[in-house]
Amino acid sequence: MPDLRMPLLAVAAWAGALGARWGGWWVPGLAIGVALVLAAAGARREDRLRTALGAALVLAAVAAVTTLRTEQLERSPVAGLAAEGAAVQLVGTVSSDPRRTEGRYGPVVVVRLDVTEVTGRGATYALSSPVLVLADPAWESARLGATVAASGRLSPSDGDDLGAVLSARGPPEELAAPDVWWRGAAAVRASVRASVEHRPDAQRALVPALVDGDDTGLDPALADDFRTAGLTHLLAVSGTNLTLVVGFLLILARWCRVRGRWLYVVGAAGIVGFVLLARTEPSVLRAAVMGTVALFAMGTDGRRRGTRALGVAVVVLLLVQPGLAASAGFALSVLATAGILLLAPGWRDAMARWLPRWAAEAIAIPAAAQLACTPVVAAISGQVSLVAVAANLAAAPAVAPATVLGLTGGLVGLVWPGGGRLLGTLAGWCVAWIVAVATRCADLPTAAIGWGTSAAALAVLTVVVVVIAGVGPYLLRRPATGLACCAVLVVGVLVRPPTPGWPPDGWLLVACDVGQGDALVLNAGAHAAVVVDAGPDPAAVDACLDRLEITTVPLLVLTHFHADHVDGTAGVLDGRTVGTVESTRLQDPPAGVARVEALADPAPAPYGSVRQVGQVSLQALWPPPDSPTTGPGDGSTANDASVVLLVEVQGVRILLTGDLEPAGQAALARAYPGLSVDVLKVPHHGSRYQDQDWLLSLGARIALVSVGEDNDYGHPAASTLEPLEDTGARVLRTDLDGDVAVIEDGDGLSVGTR
Template identity: 60%
Template sequence: MPDLRAIALGAGAWGGALLVLVLPGSAALGAVCLLVVVVGAGVRGRRWSAAWLGPLAALVAVAGVAALQQALVTTSPVASLAEEGAVVTLRLELTSDVRVVAGQYGDLLVARADVSRVEGRGSAWSLDVPVVLMADAGWPRLPLGTSFETTARLVPGDDEVAALVRPTGDPRVVAEPDVWWDAAAAVRRSVRAAVAGRDADARELVPALVVGDDGGLEPALADDFRTTGLTHLLAVSGTNLTLVVGFVLILGRWLGVRGRWLHALAAAGIVGFVITARAEPSVVRAAAMGTVALIGMGRNGRSRGIRGLGVAVLGLLLLWPRLAVTAGFALSALATAGILLLAPVWRDALMRWTPRWVAEAVSVPLAAQVACTPVVAALSGQVSLVAVAANLLAAPAVAPATVLGLTGGLAGLTWAPLGVVVAAPAAWSAQWIIAVARWGADVPTASVDWGTGPVPLTLLTIACVASVPLAPRVLRRPGSALACTGLLVVVMLVRPPSPGWPPDGWVLAACDVGQGDGLVLRAGPHAAVVVDAGPDPTLMDACLDRLEVESVPLLLLTHFHADHVDGVAGVLEGRDVGAIEGTALLDPPDGVRTVEEVVGRDPGPAAYGVARMIGEVTIQAVWPRPGASTDPGESAPNNASVVLVAEVAGVRILLTGDVEPSAQAALARDLAGLQVDVLKVPHHGSRHQDLDWLTSLGARLALVSVGADNDYGHPAPDLLVALTAAGMRVWRTDLSGDVVVVERDGEIGVVAHG
């Protein structure tokens, strides 16, 4: 039985952070005090062992640090100025790379930074608080580690940062990045250069494997990695550090390094890895877990690894208590715990009838997957069935792709052609990993939908806990192990039907794709016209799978905002797609580029005013009218949305994209007297609407495609009241999931799948 005292320390630390970060201040303080009293009384009365005092001390220490950090951030002058929306002068240092993020009205540059000085409202302060910098796409992109001054408007942030910083002027550089940041940037550039001539996907995957640089990875491929449980390869993880530092140690031994110098070499490798991958909390967390894995590979590895895991969790949370509520920390800690605690037992069971190398290859990914499954399901709403097999197949290629990719980058710093030669096998290995991800994602039942509510997650957690004692009994006998494997293969290869879904007589589906639009018009058996694809390929693909759509004769994109086009890859996933059309306004450029990269061309503009029959769908584009003008103060891409009047099985439907009030007023004039059965409410239920027109349409159903807990206040309460008062029944995807309109015996109704 392993010594779990260090694990208990880590668990206590994790609990202390969660108490402070999840509960209100007074409730957290009360909970900590109650635990101190209860545990202290139990130990003093000798009802409990004194060993309980260790986890309690860890809980109190981390809770105190978390409360102190939270207080420093929320009570800082920066936070107070942000509450007032003040325009100030700041001195900042970038602590992360600048990322390009799609905003509602165009791209934004986002980075983390620390504020060291702020001047505003006639006062000045020297301090040290974290903020998030959010600038327009045209703002200069500064490298990590740069110190600069700028004027900016402060906006309130969450509890993690003191404010959001929206620059109003150009930055003035005060200090360039330190030499180690320049060296790390040079290595990252060299890694990319070494594989630049390779396959498009491989040249993006190698930097992701080496240093977590996945910025250019195709969204559809990233979705395949998620489906197959290979996402950990796209971010900086303990695996990266284990491979890199392990290679450095092997090289050191070959060169004759021994004893304490070998430990110093390992420490240098860890520091170099952290700097190259960016010394952010998530990277340090990955480095800590990788170090635990290295310890676990040594003499008396399991016992030392378990102690190392507990100490690593305690140390990380003392430094950054907020890691306790991040998915990456939970997955990393649980996977490491599963490998250290479960894998050896399951390996020994398998070794009764398989070679040791087979037993270890199967037990390690299986243990990590079981430990992480409840958290993964809570995040994605899915349970992967192919994850263990995919990780097993990808594992042989991970080490050469990572080690040779880094070696090629380092060699390229001295002579670029040498780097290209050394990194070539890394690209070949990456291609194999990509093939595994795509193969796994194409399995008919690669994953099963699982709810994210408390009941399904509790049941899943109970099942995973129950598997801990049951798995060795199953694995030690070849008959039971092979029978379970065969059953899993059958389930993966034969897609189970969804009882009663899609419902009989369905004509229109508003897919639950989050904050965006993904609409499906039934064009015949297993065929549909798709209007917009939402922001997430996985969600769009899953909705079409549930509707059993195999052919899409027309994909129409109303406009190019990310919440309407970023899911295009999900529509194309395993389906025959015919014509692809959109609006004539190719804006914003990033949305257009996303579509071009996925489909290989610009969508042709939808023909205005032409009625077409596409299977069982009659469809006509009624906007934008050539030469029409709209309010320049409104969003041009929104007002360029293609608006459609469609009819399926006698049900008339108006699909409005994101058109704003001036475009709606023009439509009211162009289509005077228009009556429909179903209205897709414009712009996710924004408050900016022409209510007179919307309420005059005579619709019986109003569908609002909107994301839960979105930041825009959609849908607007006043709009919902007006639509209901006009006699419409309002259905929302954030509340009901997939909303499907059905026609039966001349009557229309709604069936939801949430």
């Protein structure tokens, strides 16, 4: 039987961290009071009370640390200057690799600094505070571990583990180079990338991701396939990585006749080296600790030792980094490890009655880990993967050789580049199999099912998980019931379940619920559609098109190149025949243009001419043919270059406006006076920046707002929606209504929602 005392202390530690985070200062006091009461009553039932007292003390300690950490950040000089929006000069150590991302107004580099000195408002302070830096691409050269000076303006941070956010001005000034171990780790990471530089794109990106979590250059569509197949853990640093690397080192050490306590030294050196290679960020430290727990579980009496190690690991991590308590990644790591330790042995023993033990174990481990993580995965992604167990089972034989060969290729490449490339080729071949598994599994009809993220939906799912965990061994111990469970799962994956009432008869237009972005589908005939924008997520738009049973897209129009309109393009292309791809004339922002051009060859939407695509008639009203093709990288400029389409389907006039800003709306009003439509796609997700007179003059009966739930932009604005509603227009939002369909069924214009 596993020893559950330390896991109970871990639960208490987690409760303490979350209680102090959300409950305030009173939580530690309450916990200490409970501990004193238990101590006073401890003369009777000594064993139980000792565990209860320990839990109360652990809860109090973690709650106190969390409260102190929060108070320290909130009352630091950095936080005070951020509250005033002060311009400052900082000195700090780079604590994360710079990561380039697409911001609202162009590319942004994100990097963390551990600030040791800040000067602002005429005073200089020495301190220790983490700060997130948002900077221009010049910061991509910042080296991890280097001491740098920077200037900019501080603003408050939303994260509990950050003192402030710095909007940096200009490049950083390096004051001191990174220490030798950081330079060595950087050299190995660069050598790993170089060893697979000659391989195809997917292999070139995935080998470093497996070895050290470096997912630079990973295709978003491929990442989405991994997510759908339940293989996302292979794209980031996880406990599995450390287990494989350190386990390989221990095997080498045994071959070299290292014995006894020296094996612990080798293992400790491997753990430290792995952390340096993968970076000392909280996610890496978490993965290293969970990997160490797995190593404990591999020894004799592994189940008992593993659960003890897991409990100790959680308590120690929350004492050191209490912010991990609210981290989904931390929860997934702990739950996966707990599932393997607590559920997998029973499932393995049940199946071992009629399967070879190695096969039973191969099935039980990924199944138990996936089941334990299911509620958290659903809360994050809104879906439950049905192919995760099969995908992990199929990919598992290639994961270890790909990781070990990739790391060895990086090490050998430091002294012999040719040998490094040879090993990198072998690692690439292994990764090719993993890619094939992910893409094939993701393409199955019901690879994943949508699941709500409400408290009620997650509570129901948690109950289902608990029931499956309890009855699993009883169902799996007999071949008949075990094979029947497998058959039900296989049929569920291969046969797409019907969606009653969807798509509705007579649908003309569907605004897909793709989060914070646009994806609009116009009915062009049987299983055919004109798609306008692709949203930010390939999976979301792909699922919407699947629900509409669209197999052919004769025309794809991308109104402009912001990520929330084009990043899902791969989802439109996936498994469908796609004809012409059109876009705006303005080739900005460059990152969005590059993402689209990697998948298609877009042509500018022809201005003014009326075209017929199936039963869809459409005319591009904007931008005009003399509009610029290059821009200043200003987000508003790109928005105002959005392709605006006037569409007619079965006599219903629809205006699709992209993210057109007030200036563009006013210009459109001058160019097309008296324009009227039946359906309006409200510009820019219902932003408050609108030419209200023009919007109201269109006379739309239905207004659609494509917007993401709880977005950071304040979309949609009441000042935009209320005047439309006052005209009698029916306003529908994808964040509240899901997929929204405009329907003409012979009885007039109506709407349907999913």
